[in-house]
Amino acid sequence: MSLIVKARNIVYEYIRRDDDGNVEGIETALDQVDLDVKEGDFVAILGANGSGKSTLAKHINALLKPENGTLLVDGKDTLDDNETLAIRQTAGMVFQNPDNQIIASVVEEDVGFGPENIGIPTDEIWTRVEKSLRSVGMYHYRHHSPNRLSGGQKQRVAIAGVMAMKPKCIILDEPTAMLDPVGRQEVLSAVRELNEKNGITVILITHYMEETVHANRIFVMESGKVIMQGTPREIFSRVEELKEHHLTVPQVTELAWELKKAGLSLPDGILTKEELITALCQLSSTN
Amino acid sequence: MLKDVTLGQYYPAESVIHRLDPRVKLAGTLLYLISLFVFQGPLALVMATVFLILLITLSKVPFSYMVKGLRTIIIILIITAAMNLFFTTGTVIVQFGIFKLTYEGIQMAILMMIRLVYLILGTSLMTLTTTPNQLTDGLEKGLRGLGKLGVPVHEIAMMMSIALRFIPILTEETDKIMKAQKARGADFETGGLIKRAKAMIPLLVPLFVSAFRRANDLAMAMEARCYHGGEGRTKMKPLRYTATDRNAYLLLFAYFAAMILLTLFWTKVLGGGKLFF
Amino acid sequence: MSIIVNELNYIYNPGTAMEVQALRDINLEISDGEFIGIIGHTGSGKSTLIQHLNGLIRATSGGIFYNGADIYDEGYDLRTLRTKVGLVFQYPEHQLFETTVMADVCYGPKNQGLDEKEAMLRAVASLNAVHFPEKHFYDSPFELSGGQKRRVAIAGVLAMNPEVLILDEPTAGLDPQGRDEILEMVSDLRRTQHITVILVSHSMEDVARYVDRLIVMNGGGIMYDDTPQAVFAHYKELEEVGLMAPQVTYVMHALAEAGIPVETGATTVAEAKDEIVRVLC
Numbered sequence: 001m002s003l004i005v006k007a008r009n010i011v012y013e014y015i016r017r018d019d020d021g022n023v024e025g026i027e028t029a030l031d032q033v034d035l036d037v038k039e040g041d042f043v044a045i046l047g048a049n050g051s052g053k054s055t056l057a058k059h060i061n062a063l064l065k066p067e068n069g070t071l072l073v074d075g076k077d078t079l080d081d082n083e084t085l086a087i088r089q090t091a092g093m094v095f096q097n098p099d100n101q102i103i104a105s106v107v108e109e110d111v112g113f114g115p116e117n118i119g120i121p122t123d124e125i126w127t128r129v130e131k132s133l134r135s136v137g138m139y140h141y142r143h144h145s146p147n148r149l150s151g152g153q154k155q156r157v158a159i160a161g162v163m164a165m166k167p168k169c170i171i172l173d174e175p176t177a178m179l180d181p182v183g184r185q186e187v188l189s190a191v192r193e194l195n196e197k198n199g200i201t202v203i204l205i206t207h208y209m210e211e212t213v214h215a216n217r218i219f220v221m222e223s224g225k226v227i228m229q230g231t232p233r234e235i236f237s238r239v240e241e242l243k244e245h246h247l248t249v250p251q252v253t254e255l256a257w258e259l260k261k262a263g264l265s266l267p268d269g270i271l272t273k274e275e276l277i278t279a280l281c282q283l284s285s286t287n
Numbered sequence: 288m289l290k291d292v293t294l295g296q297y298y299p300a301e302s303v304i305h306r307l308d309p310r311v312k313l314a315g316t317l318l319y320l321i322s323l324f325v326f327q328g329p330l331a332l333v334m335a336t337v338f339l340i341l342l343i344t345l346s347k348v349p350f351s352y353m354v355k356g357l358r359t360i361i362i363i364l365i366i367t368a369a370m371n372l373f374f375t376t377g378t379v380i381v382q383f384g385i386f387k388l389t390y391e392g393i394q395m396a397i398l399m400m401i402r403l404v405y406l407i408l409g410t411s412l413m414t415l416t417t418t419p420n421q422l423t424d425g426l427e428k429g430l431r432g433l434g435k436l437g438v439p440v441h442e443i444a445m446m447m448s449i450a451l452r453f454i455p456i457l458t459e460e461t462d463k464i465m466k467a468q469k470a471r472g473a474d475f476e477t478g479g480l481i482k483r484a485k486a487m488i489p490l491l492v493p494l495f496v497s498a499f500r501r502a503n504d505l506a507m508a509m510e511a512r513c514y515h516g517g518e519g520r521t522k523m524k525p526l527r528y529t530a531t532d533r534n535a536y537l538l539l540f541a542y543f544a545a546m547i548l549l550t551l552f553w554t555k556v557l558g559g560g561k562l563f564f
Numbered sequence: 565m566s567i568i569v570n571e572l573n574y575i576y577n578p579g580t581a582m583e584v585q586a587l588r589d590i591n592l593e594i595s596d597g598e599f600i601g602i603i604g605h606t607g608s609g610k611s612t613l614i615q616h617l618n619g620l621i622r623a624t625s626g627g628i629f630y631n632g633a634d635i636y637d638e639g640y641d642l643r644t645l646r647t648k649v650g651l652v653f654q655y656p657e658h659q660l661f662e663t664t665v666m667a668d669v670c671y672g673p674k675n676q677g678l679d680e681k682e683a684m685l686r687a688v689a690s691l692n693a694v695h696f697p698e699k700h701f702y703d704s705p706f707e708l709s710g711g712q713k714r715r716v717a718i719a720g721v722l723a724m725n726p727e728v729l730i731l732d733e734p735t736a737g738l739d740p741q742g743r744d745e746i747l748e749m750v751s752d753l754r755r756t757q758h759i760t761v762i763l764v765s766h767s768m769e770d771v772a773r774y775v776d777r778l779i780v781m782n783g784g785g786i787m788y789d790d791t792p793q794a795v796f797a798h799y800k801e802l803e804e805v806g807l808m809a810p811q812v813t814y815v816m817h818a819l820a821e822a823g824i825p826v827e828t829g830a831t832t833v834a835e836a837k838d839e840i841v842r843v844l845c
Contacts, residue, residue: 049738085515095508100500104418114512115521117513122523125521150606181605181807181808182606255815255833255837258834273814273818277822466653471672474643493660493661496706
């Protein structure tokens with residue numbers, strides 16, 4: 001499997017200036033970040049606000065360019081301006097606020113916006129729009145105004161808008177932060193389906209631990225650095241370390257960890273309630 | 288309260304008016320507006336009324352929905368009527384101080400009210416049946432000639448369509464901020480002009496901040512979706528005239544011709560004046 | 565005796581095609597010092613209900629009594645009611661407008677008619693109550709982090725010295741640390757300032773950890789109004805209306821079904837741990 005994202009030592013700094021343009025302070029948003037994402041993977045990036053995860057996401061879409069180090073997206077260097085459009089097609093991006101990324105006043109026109117920008121012929125745009133709307137279960141709403149949709153539906157339209165560009169990879173920057181639990185569920189299942197059925201690489205940025213349980217790989221960021229990486233099971237068995245970095249684990253994982261601390265012999269890194277129930281039942285029958 | 292603004296908001300329906308090419312609707316609206324203000328006499332007025340009713344019926348937009356949109360301009364209507372009522376010279380009926388109520392004033396006030404109402408109904412019929420994107424596509428293509436003169440037609444069209452998309456979002460936001468400030472004891476309703484103007488600051492500052500934040504987000508989202516200006520862009524819904532559009536143009540010209548004839552008939556044959564009774 | 569809601573109904577756009585009954589037959593009694601959670605999915609009527617409690621929305625029918633007085637009486641001062649029943653909206657940081665944190669927090673007290681000095685005393689007290697660092701009192705509120713902005717916005721409501729504090733999803737959009745800090749702070753406020761707190765939330769886990777009484781809204785009506793334990797016992801019914809009990813509730817019920825003799829009432833990790841340890845060790 002080839003690498004869709006390959007970041008080596010990337011550095012990015014925000015420079016704050018005062019009213020006269022003098023440098024007031026420098027904040028290092030990304031500090032020597034290495035990141036490998038394989039094609040077809042579902043990767044989650046976790047971290048508190050200000051840990052640099054959004055900055056990293058914008059780099060993969062070439063909205064920001066590294067000041068140091070290299071970032072290859074599907075083999076293309078993001079520093080090469082001639083590749084920018086190709087990179088943005090390959091690695092599409094969904095943002096946090098559903099209202100601020102829908103451009104058109106009708107759902108189908110919004111999904112067609114991306115293909116229009118890259119000069120796809122009219123007939124082909126229609127085929128793509130239909131296909132992408134169906135893939136997120138929003139085809140029925142194609143004539144609706146986005147203003148009348150729920151948050152979860154708006155985010156699915158935004159995902160369809162990215163899908164219409166036929167990307168290999170979708171980056172979602174906290175797509176569920178502003179949604180209610182139902183909307184969150186809608187968006188997550190749509191994303192998981194795209195990953196499983198269409199083989200789209202997913203990079204999900206979030207601070208909800210529950211959303212990362214199904215990922216192949218988790219990266220934890222803090223102060224612009226990747227501080228932990230591994231499979232969900234590996235990451236979630238390090239509960240104490242996560243807590244030190246002010247990240248919470250799913251309730252089930254925390255319960256299992258607490259029980260283990262209290263002397264019950266349970267396996268490490270329990271992720272789902274089914275796993276915990278099975279483990280506890282086994283324990284009770286051996287007692 | 289602010290959600291009642293139906294002016295300019297697309298009303299989805301399947302109708303022949305909805306399907307018309309936006310260029311036809313733009314030209315039609317322009318022609319209709321001219322006809323309202325140029326032609327004279329009761330016959331032309333009846334014709335303009337019939338034409339408007341016909342179009343509204345064809346559009347399948349409920350009449351009550353259209354009338355609701357008028358509520359927002361009621362103050363303008365009253366001011367216009369009052370101006371005409373008291374400042375038109377002619378045969379005096381009653382006089383209060385410097386205000387003279389004249390026979391011509393009453394006529395003029397009624398005529399202006401009708402014109403304004405028709406003007407609003409006519410233009411909102413266009414925006415109600417045309418999505419902002421179609422509208423701006425129509426403008427973009429209709430005004431393409433100006434692009435050669437260095438006018439950024441595509442950029443202007445894109446700005447307009449985005450502005451229209453964000454009007455309902457920002458009105459809702461205004462409502463929300465207003466409530467939030469009221470919850471902090473703000474008073475938007477009482478006091479003199481200066482006090483009221485000052486009371487608006489806690490509303491306007493957050494609104495501007497939010498508008499800028501949204502503009503920033505949107506610009507980034509557009510860039511992420513490969514937007515790079517009008518160059519090399521294709522259209523999902525390209526504008527192509529159909530047989531219906533041609534017929535609509537014919538109907539428009541027929542209407543315009545009829546208005547000319549009715550006006551001539553009124554002024555030359557019946558010898559009627561500028562006003563209608 | 566504090567707030568009594570009697571047969572409250574609210575209808576949006578009455579008499580039009582877009583008529584929606586947002587609240588139906590709401591009856592509630594909220595006593596002094598309670599810590600109440602309100603949950604329900606989007607559109608269930610929770611936001612509409614709380615805006616009635618401080619008189620921002622007027623009911624179509626029914627009444628609200630604050631400390632015995634009918635708030636719909638002619639001459640009842642709704643502006644004073646709004647300072648007694650403080651409402652912190654969702655994303656309250658979007659209402660900040662002043663040039664300094666201090667000036668912004670003073671806005672509410674000044675609207676109450678307090679002079680500069682009194683307003684500042686209130687502002688300092690409430691900024692301290694939300695644990696906002698003193699060295700940033702004169703910074704621009706627009707340059708703070710998301711969590712800090714939210715503290716300032718909450719302080720802006722607190723500075724009016726409300727008797728009841730209503731918070732509409734105060735943790736929306738914050739990261740886990742910010743979420744816990746805000747909830748801890750609210751819980752502290754209730755203890756130290758002796759105010760009634762109503763917390764609107766999407767998160768069952770949060771609600772289970774803090775509140776004493778839980779109101780579940782569905783379709784504009786009250787579906788349950790009980791202790792969190794009693795409400796979450798209906799986890800199957802909650803699921804049917806698009807809500808979910810905390811994960812531990814499911815675990816406890818599944819264990820009981822599998823024949824392990826645990827009490828199923830646990831709603832927090834700590835409670836669940838104690839119960840499982842009691843049975844299995």
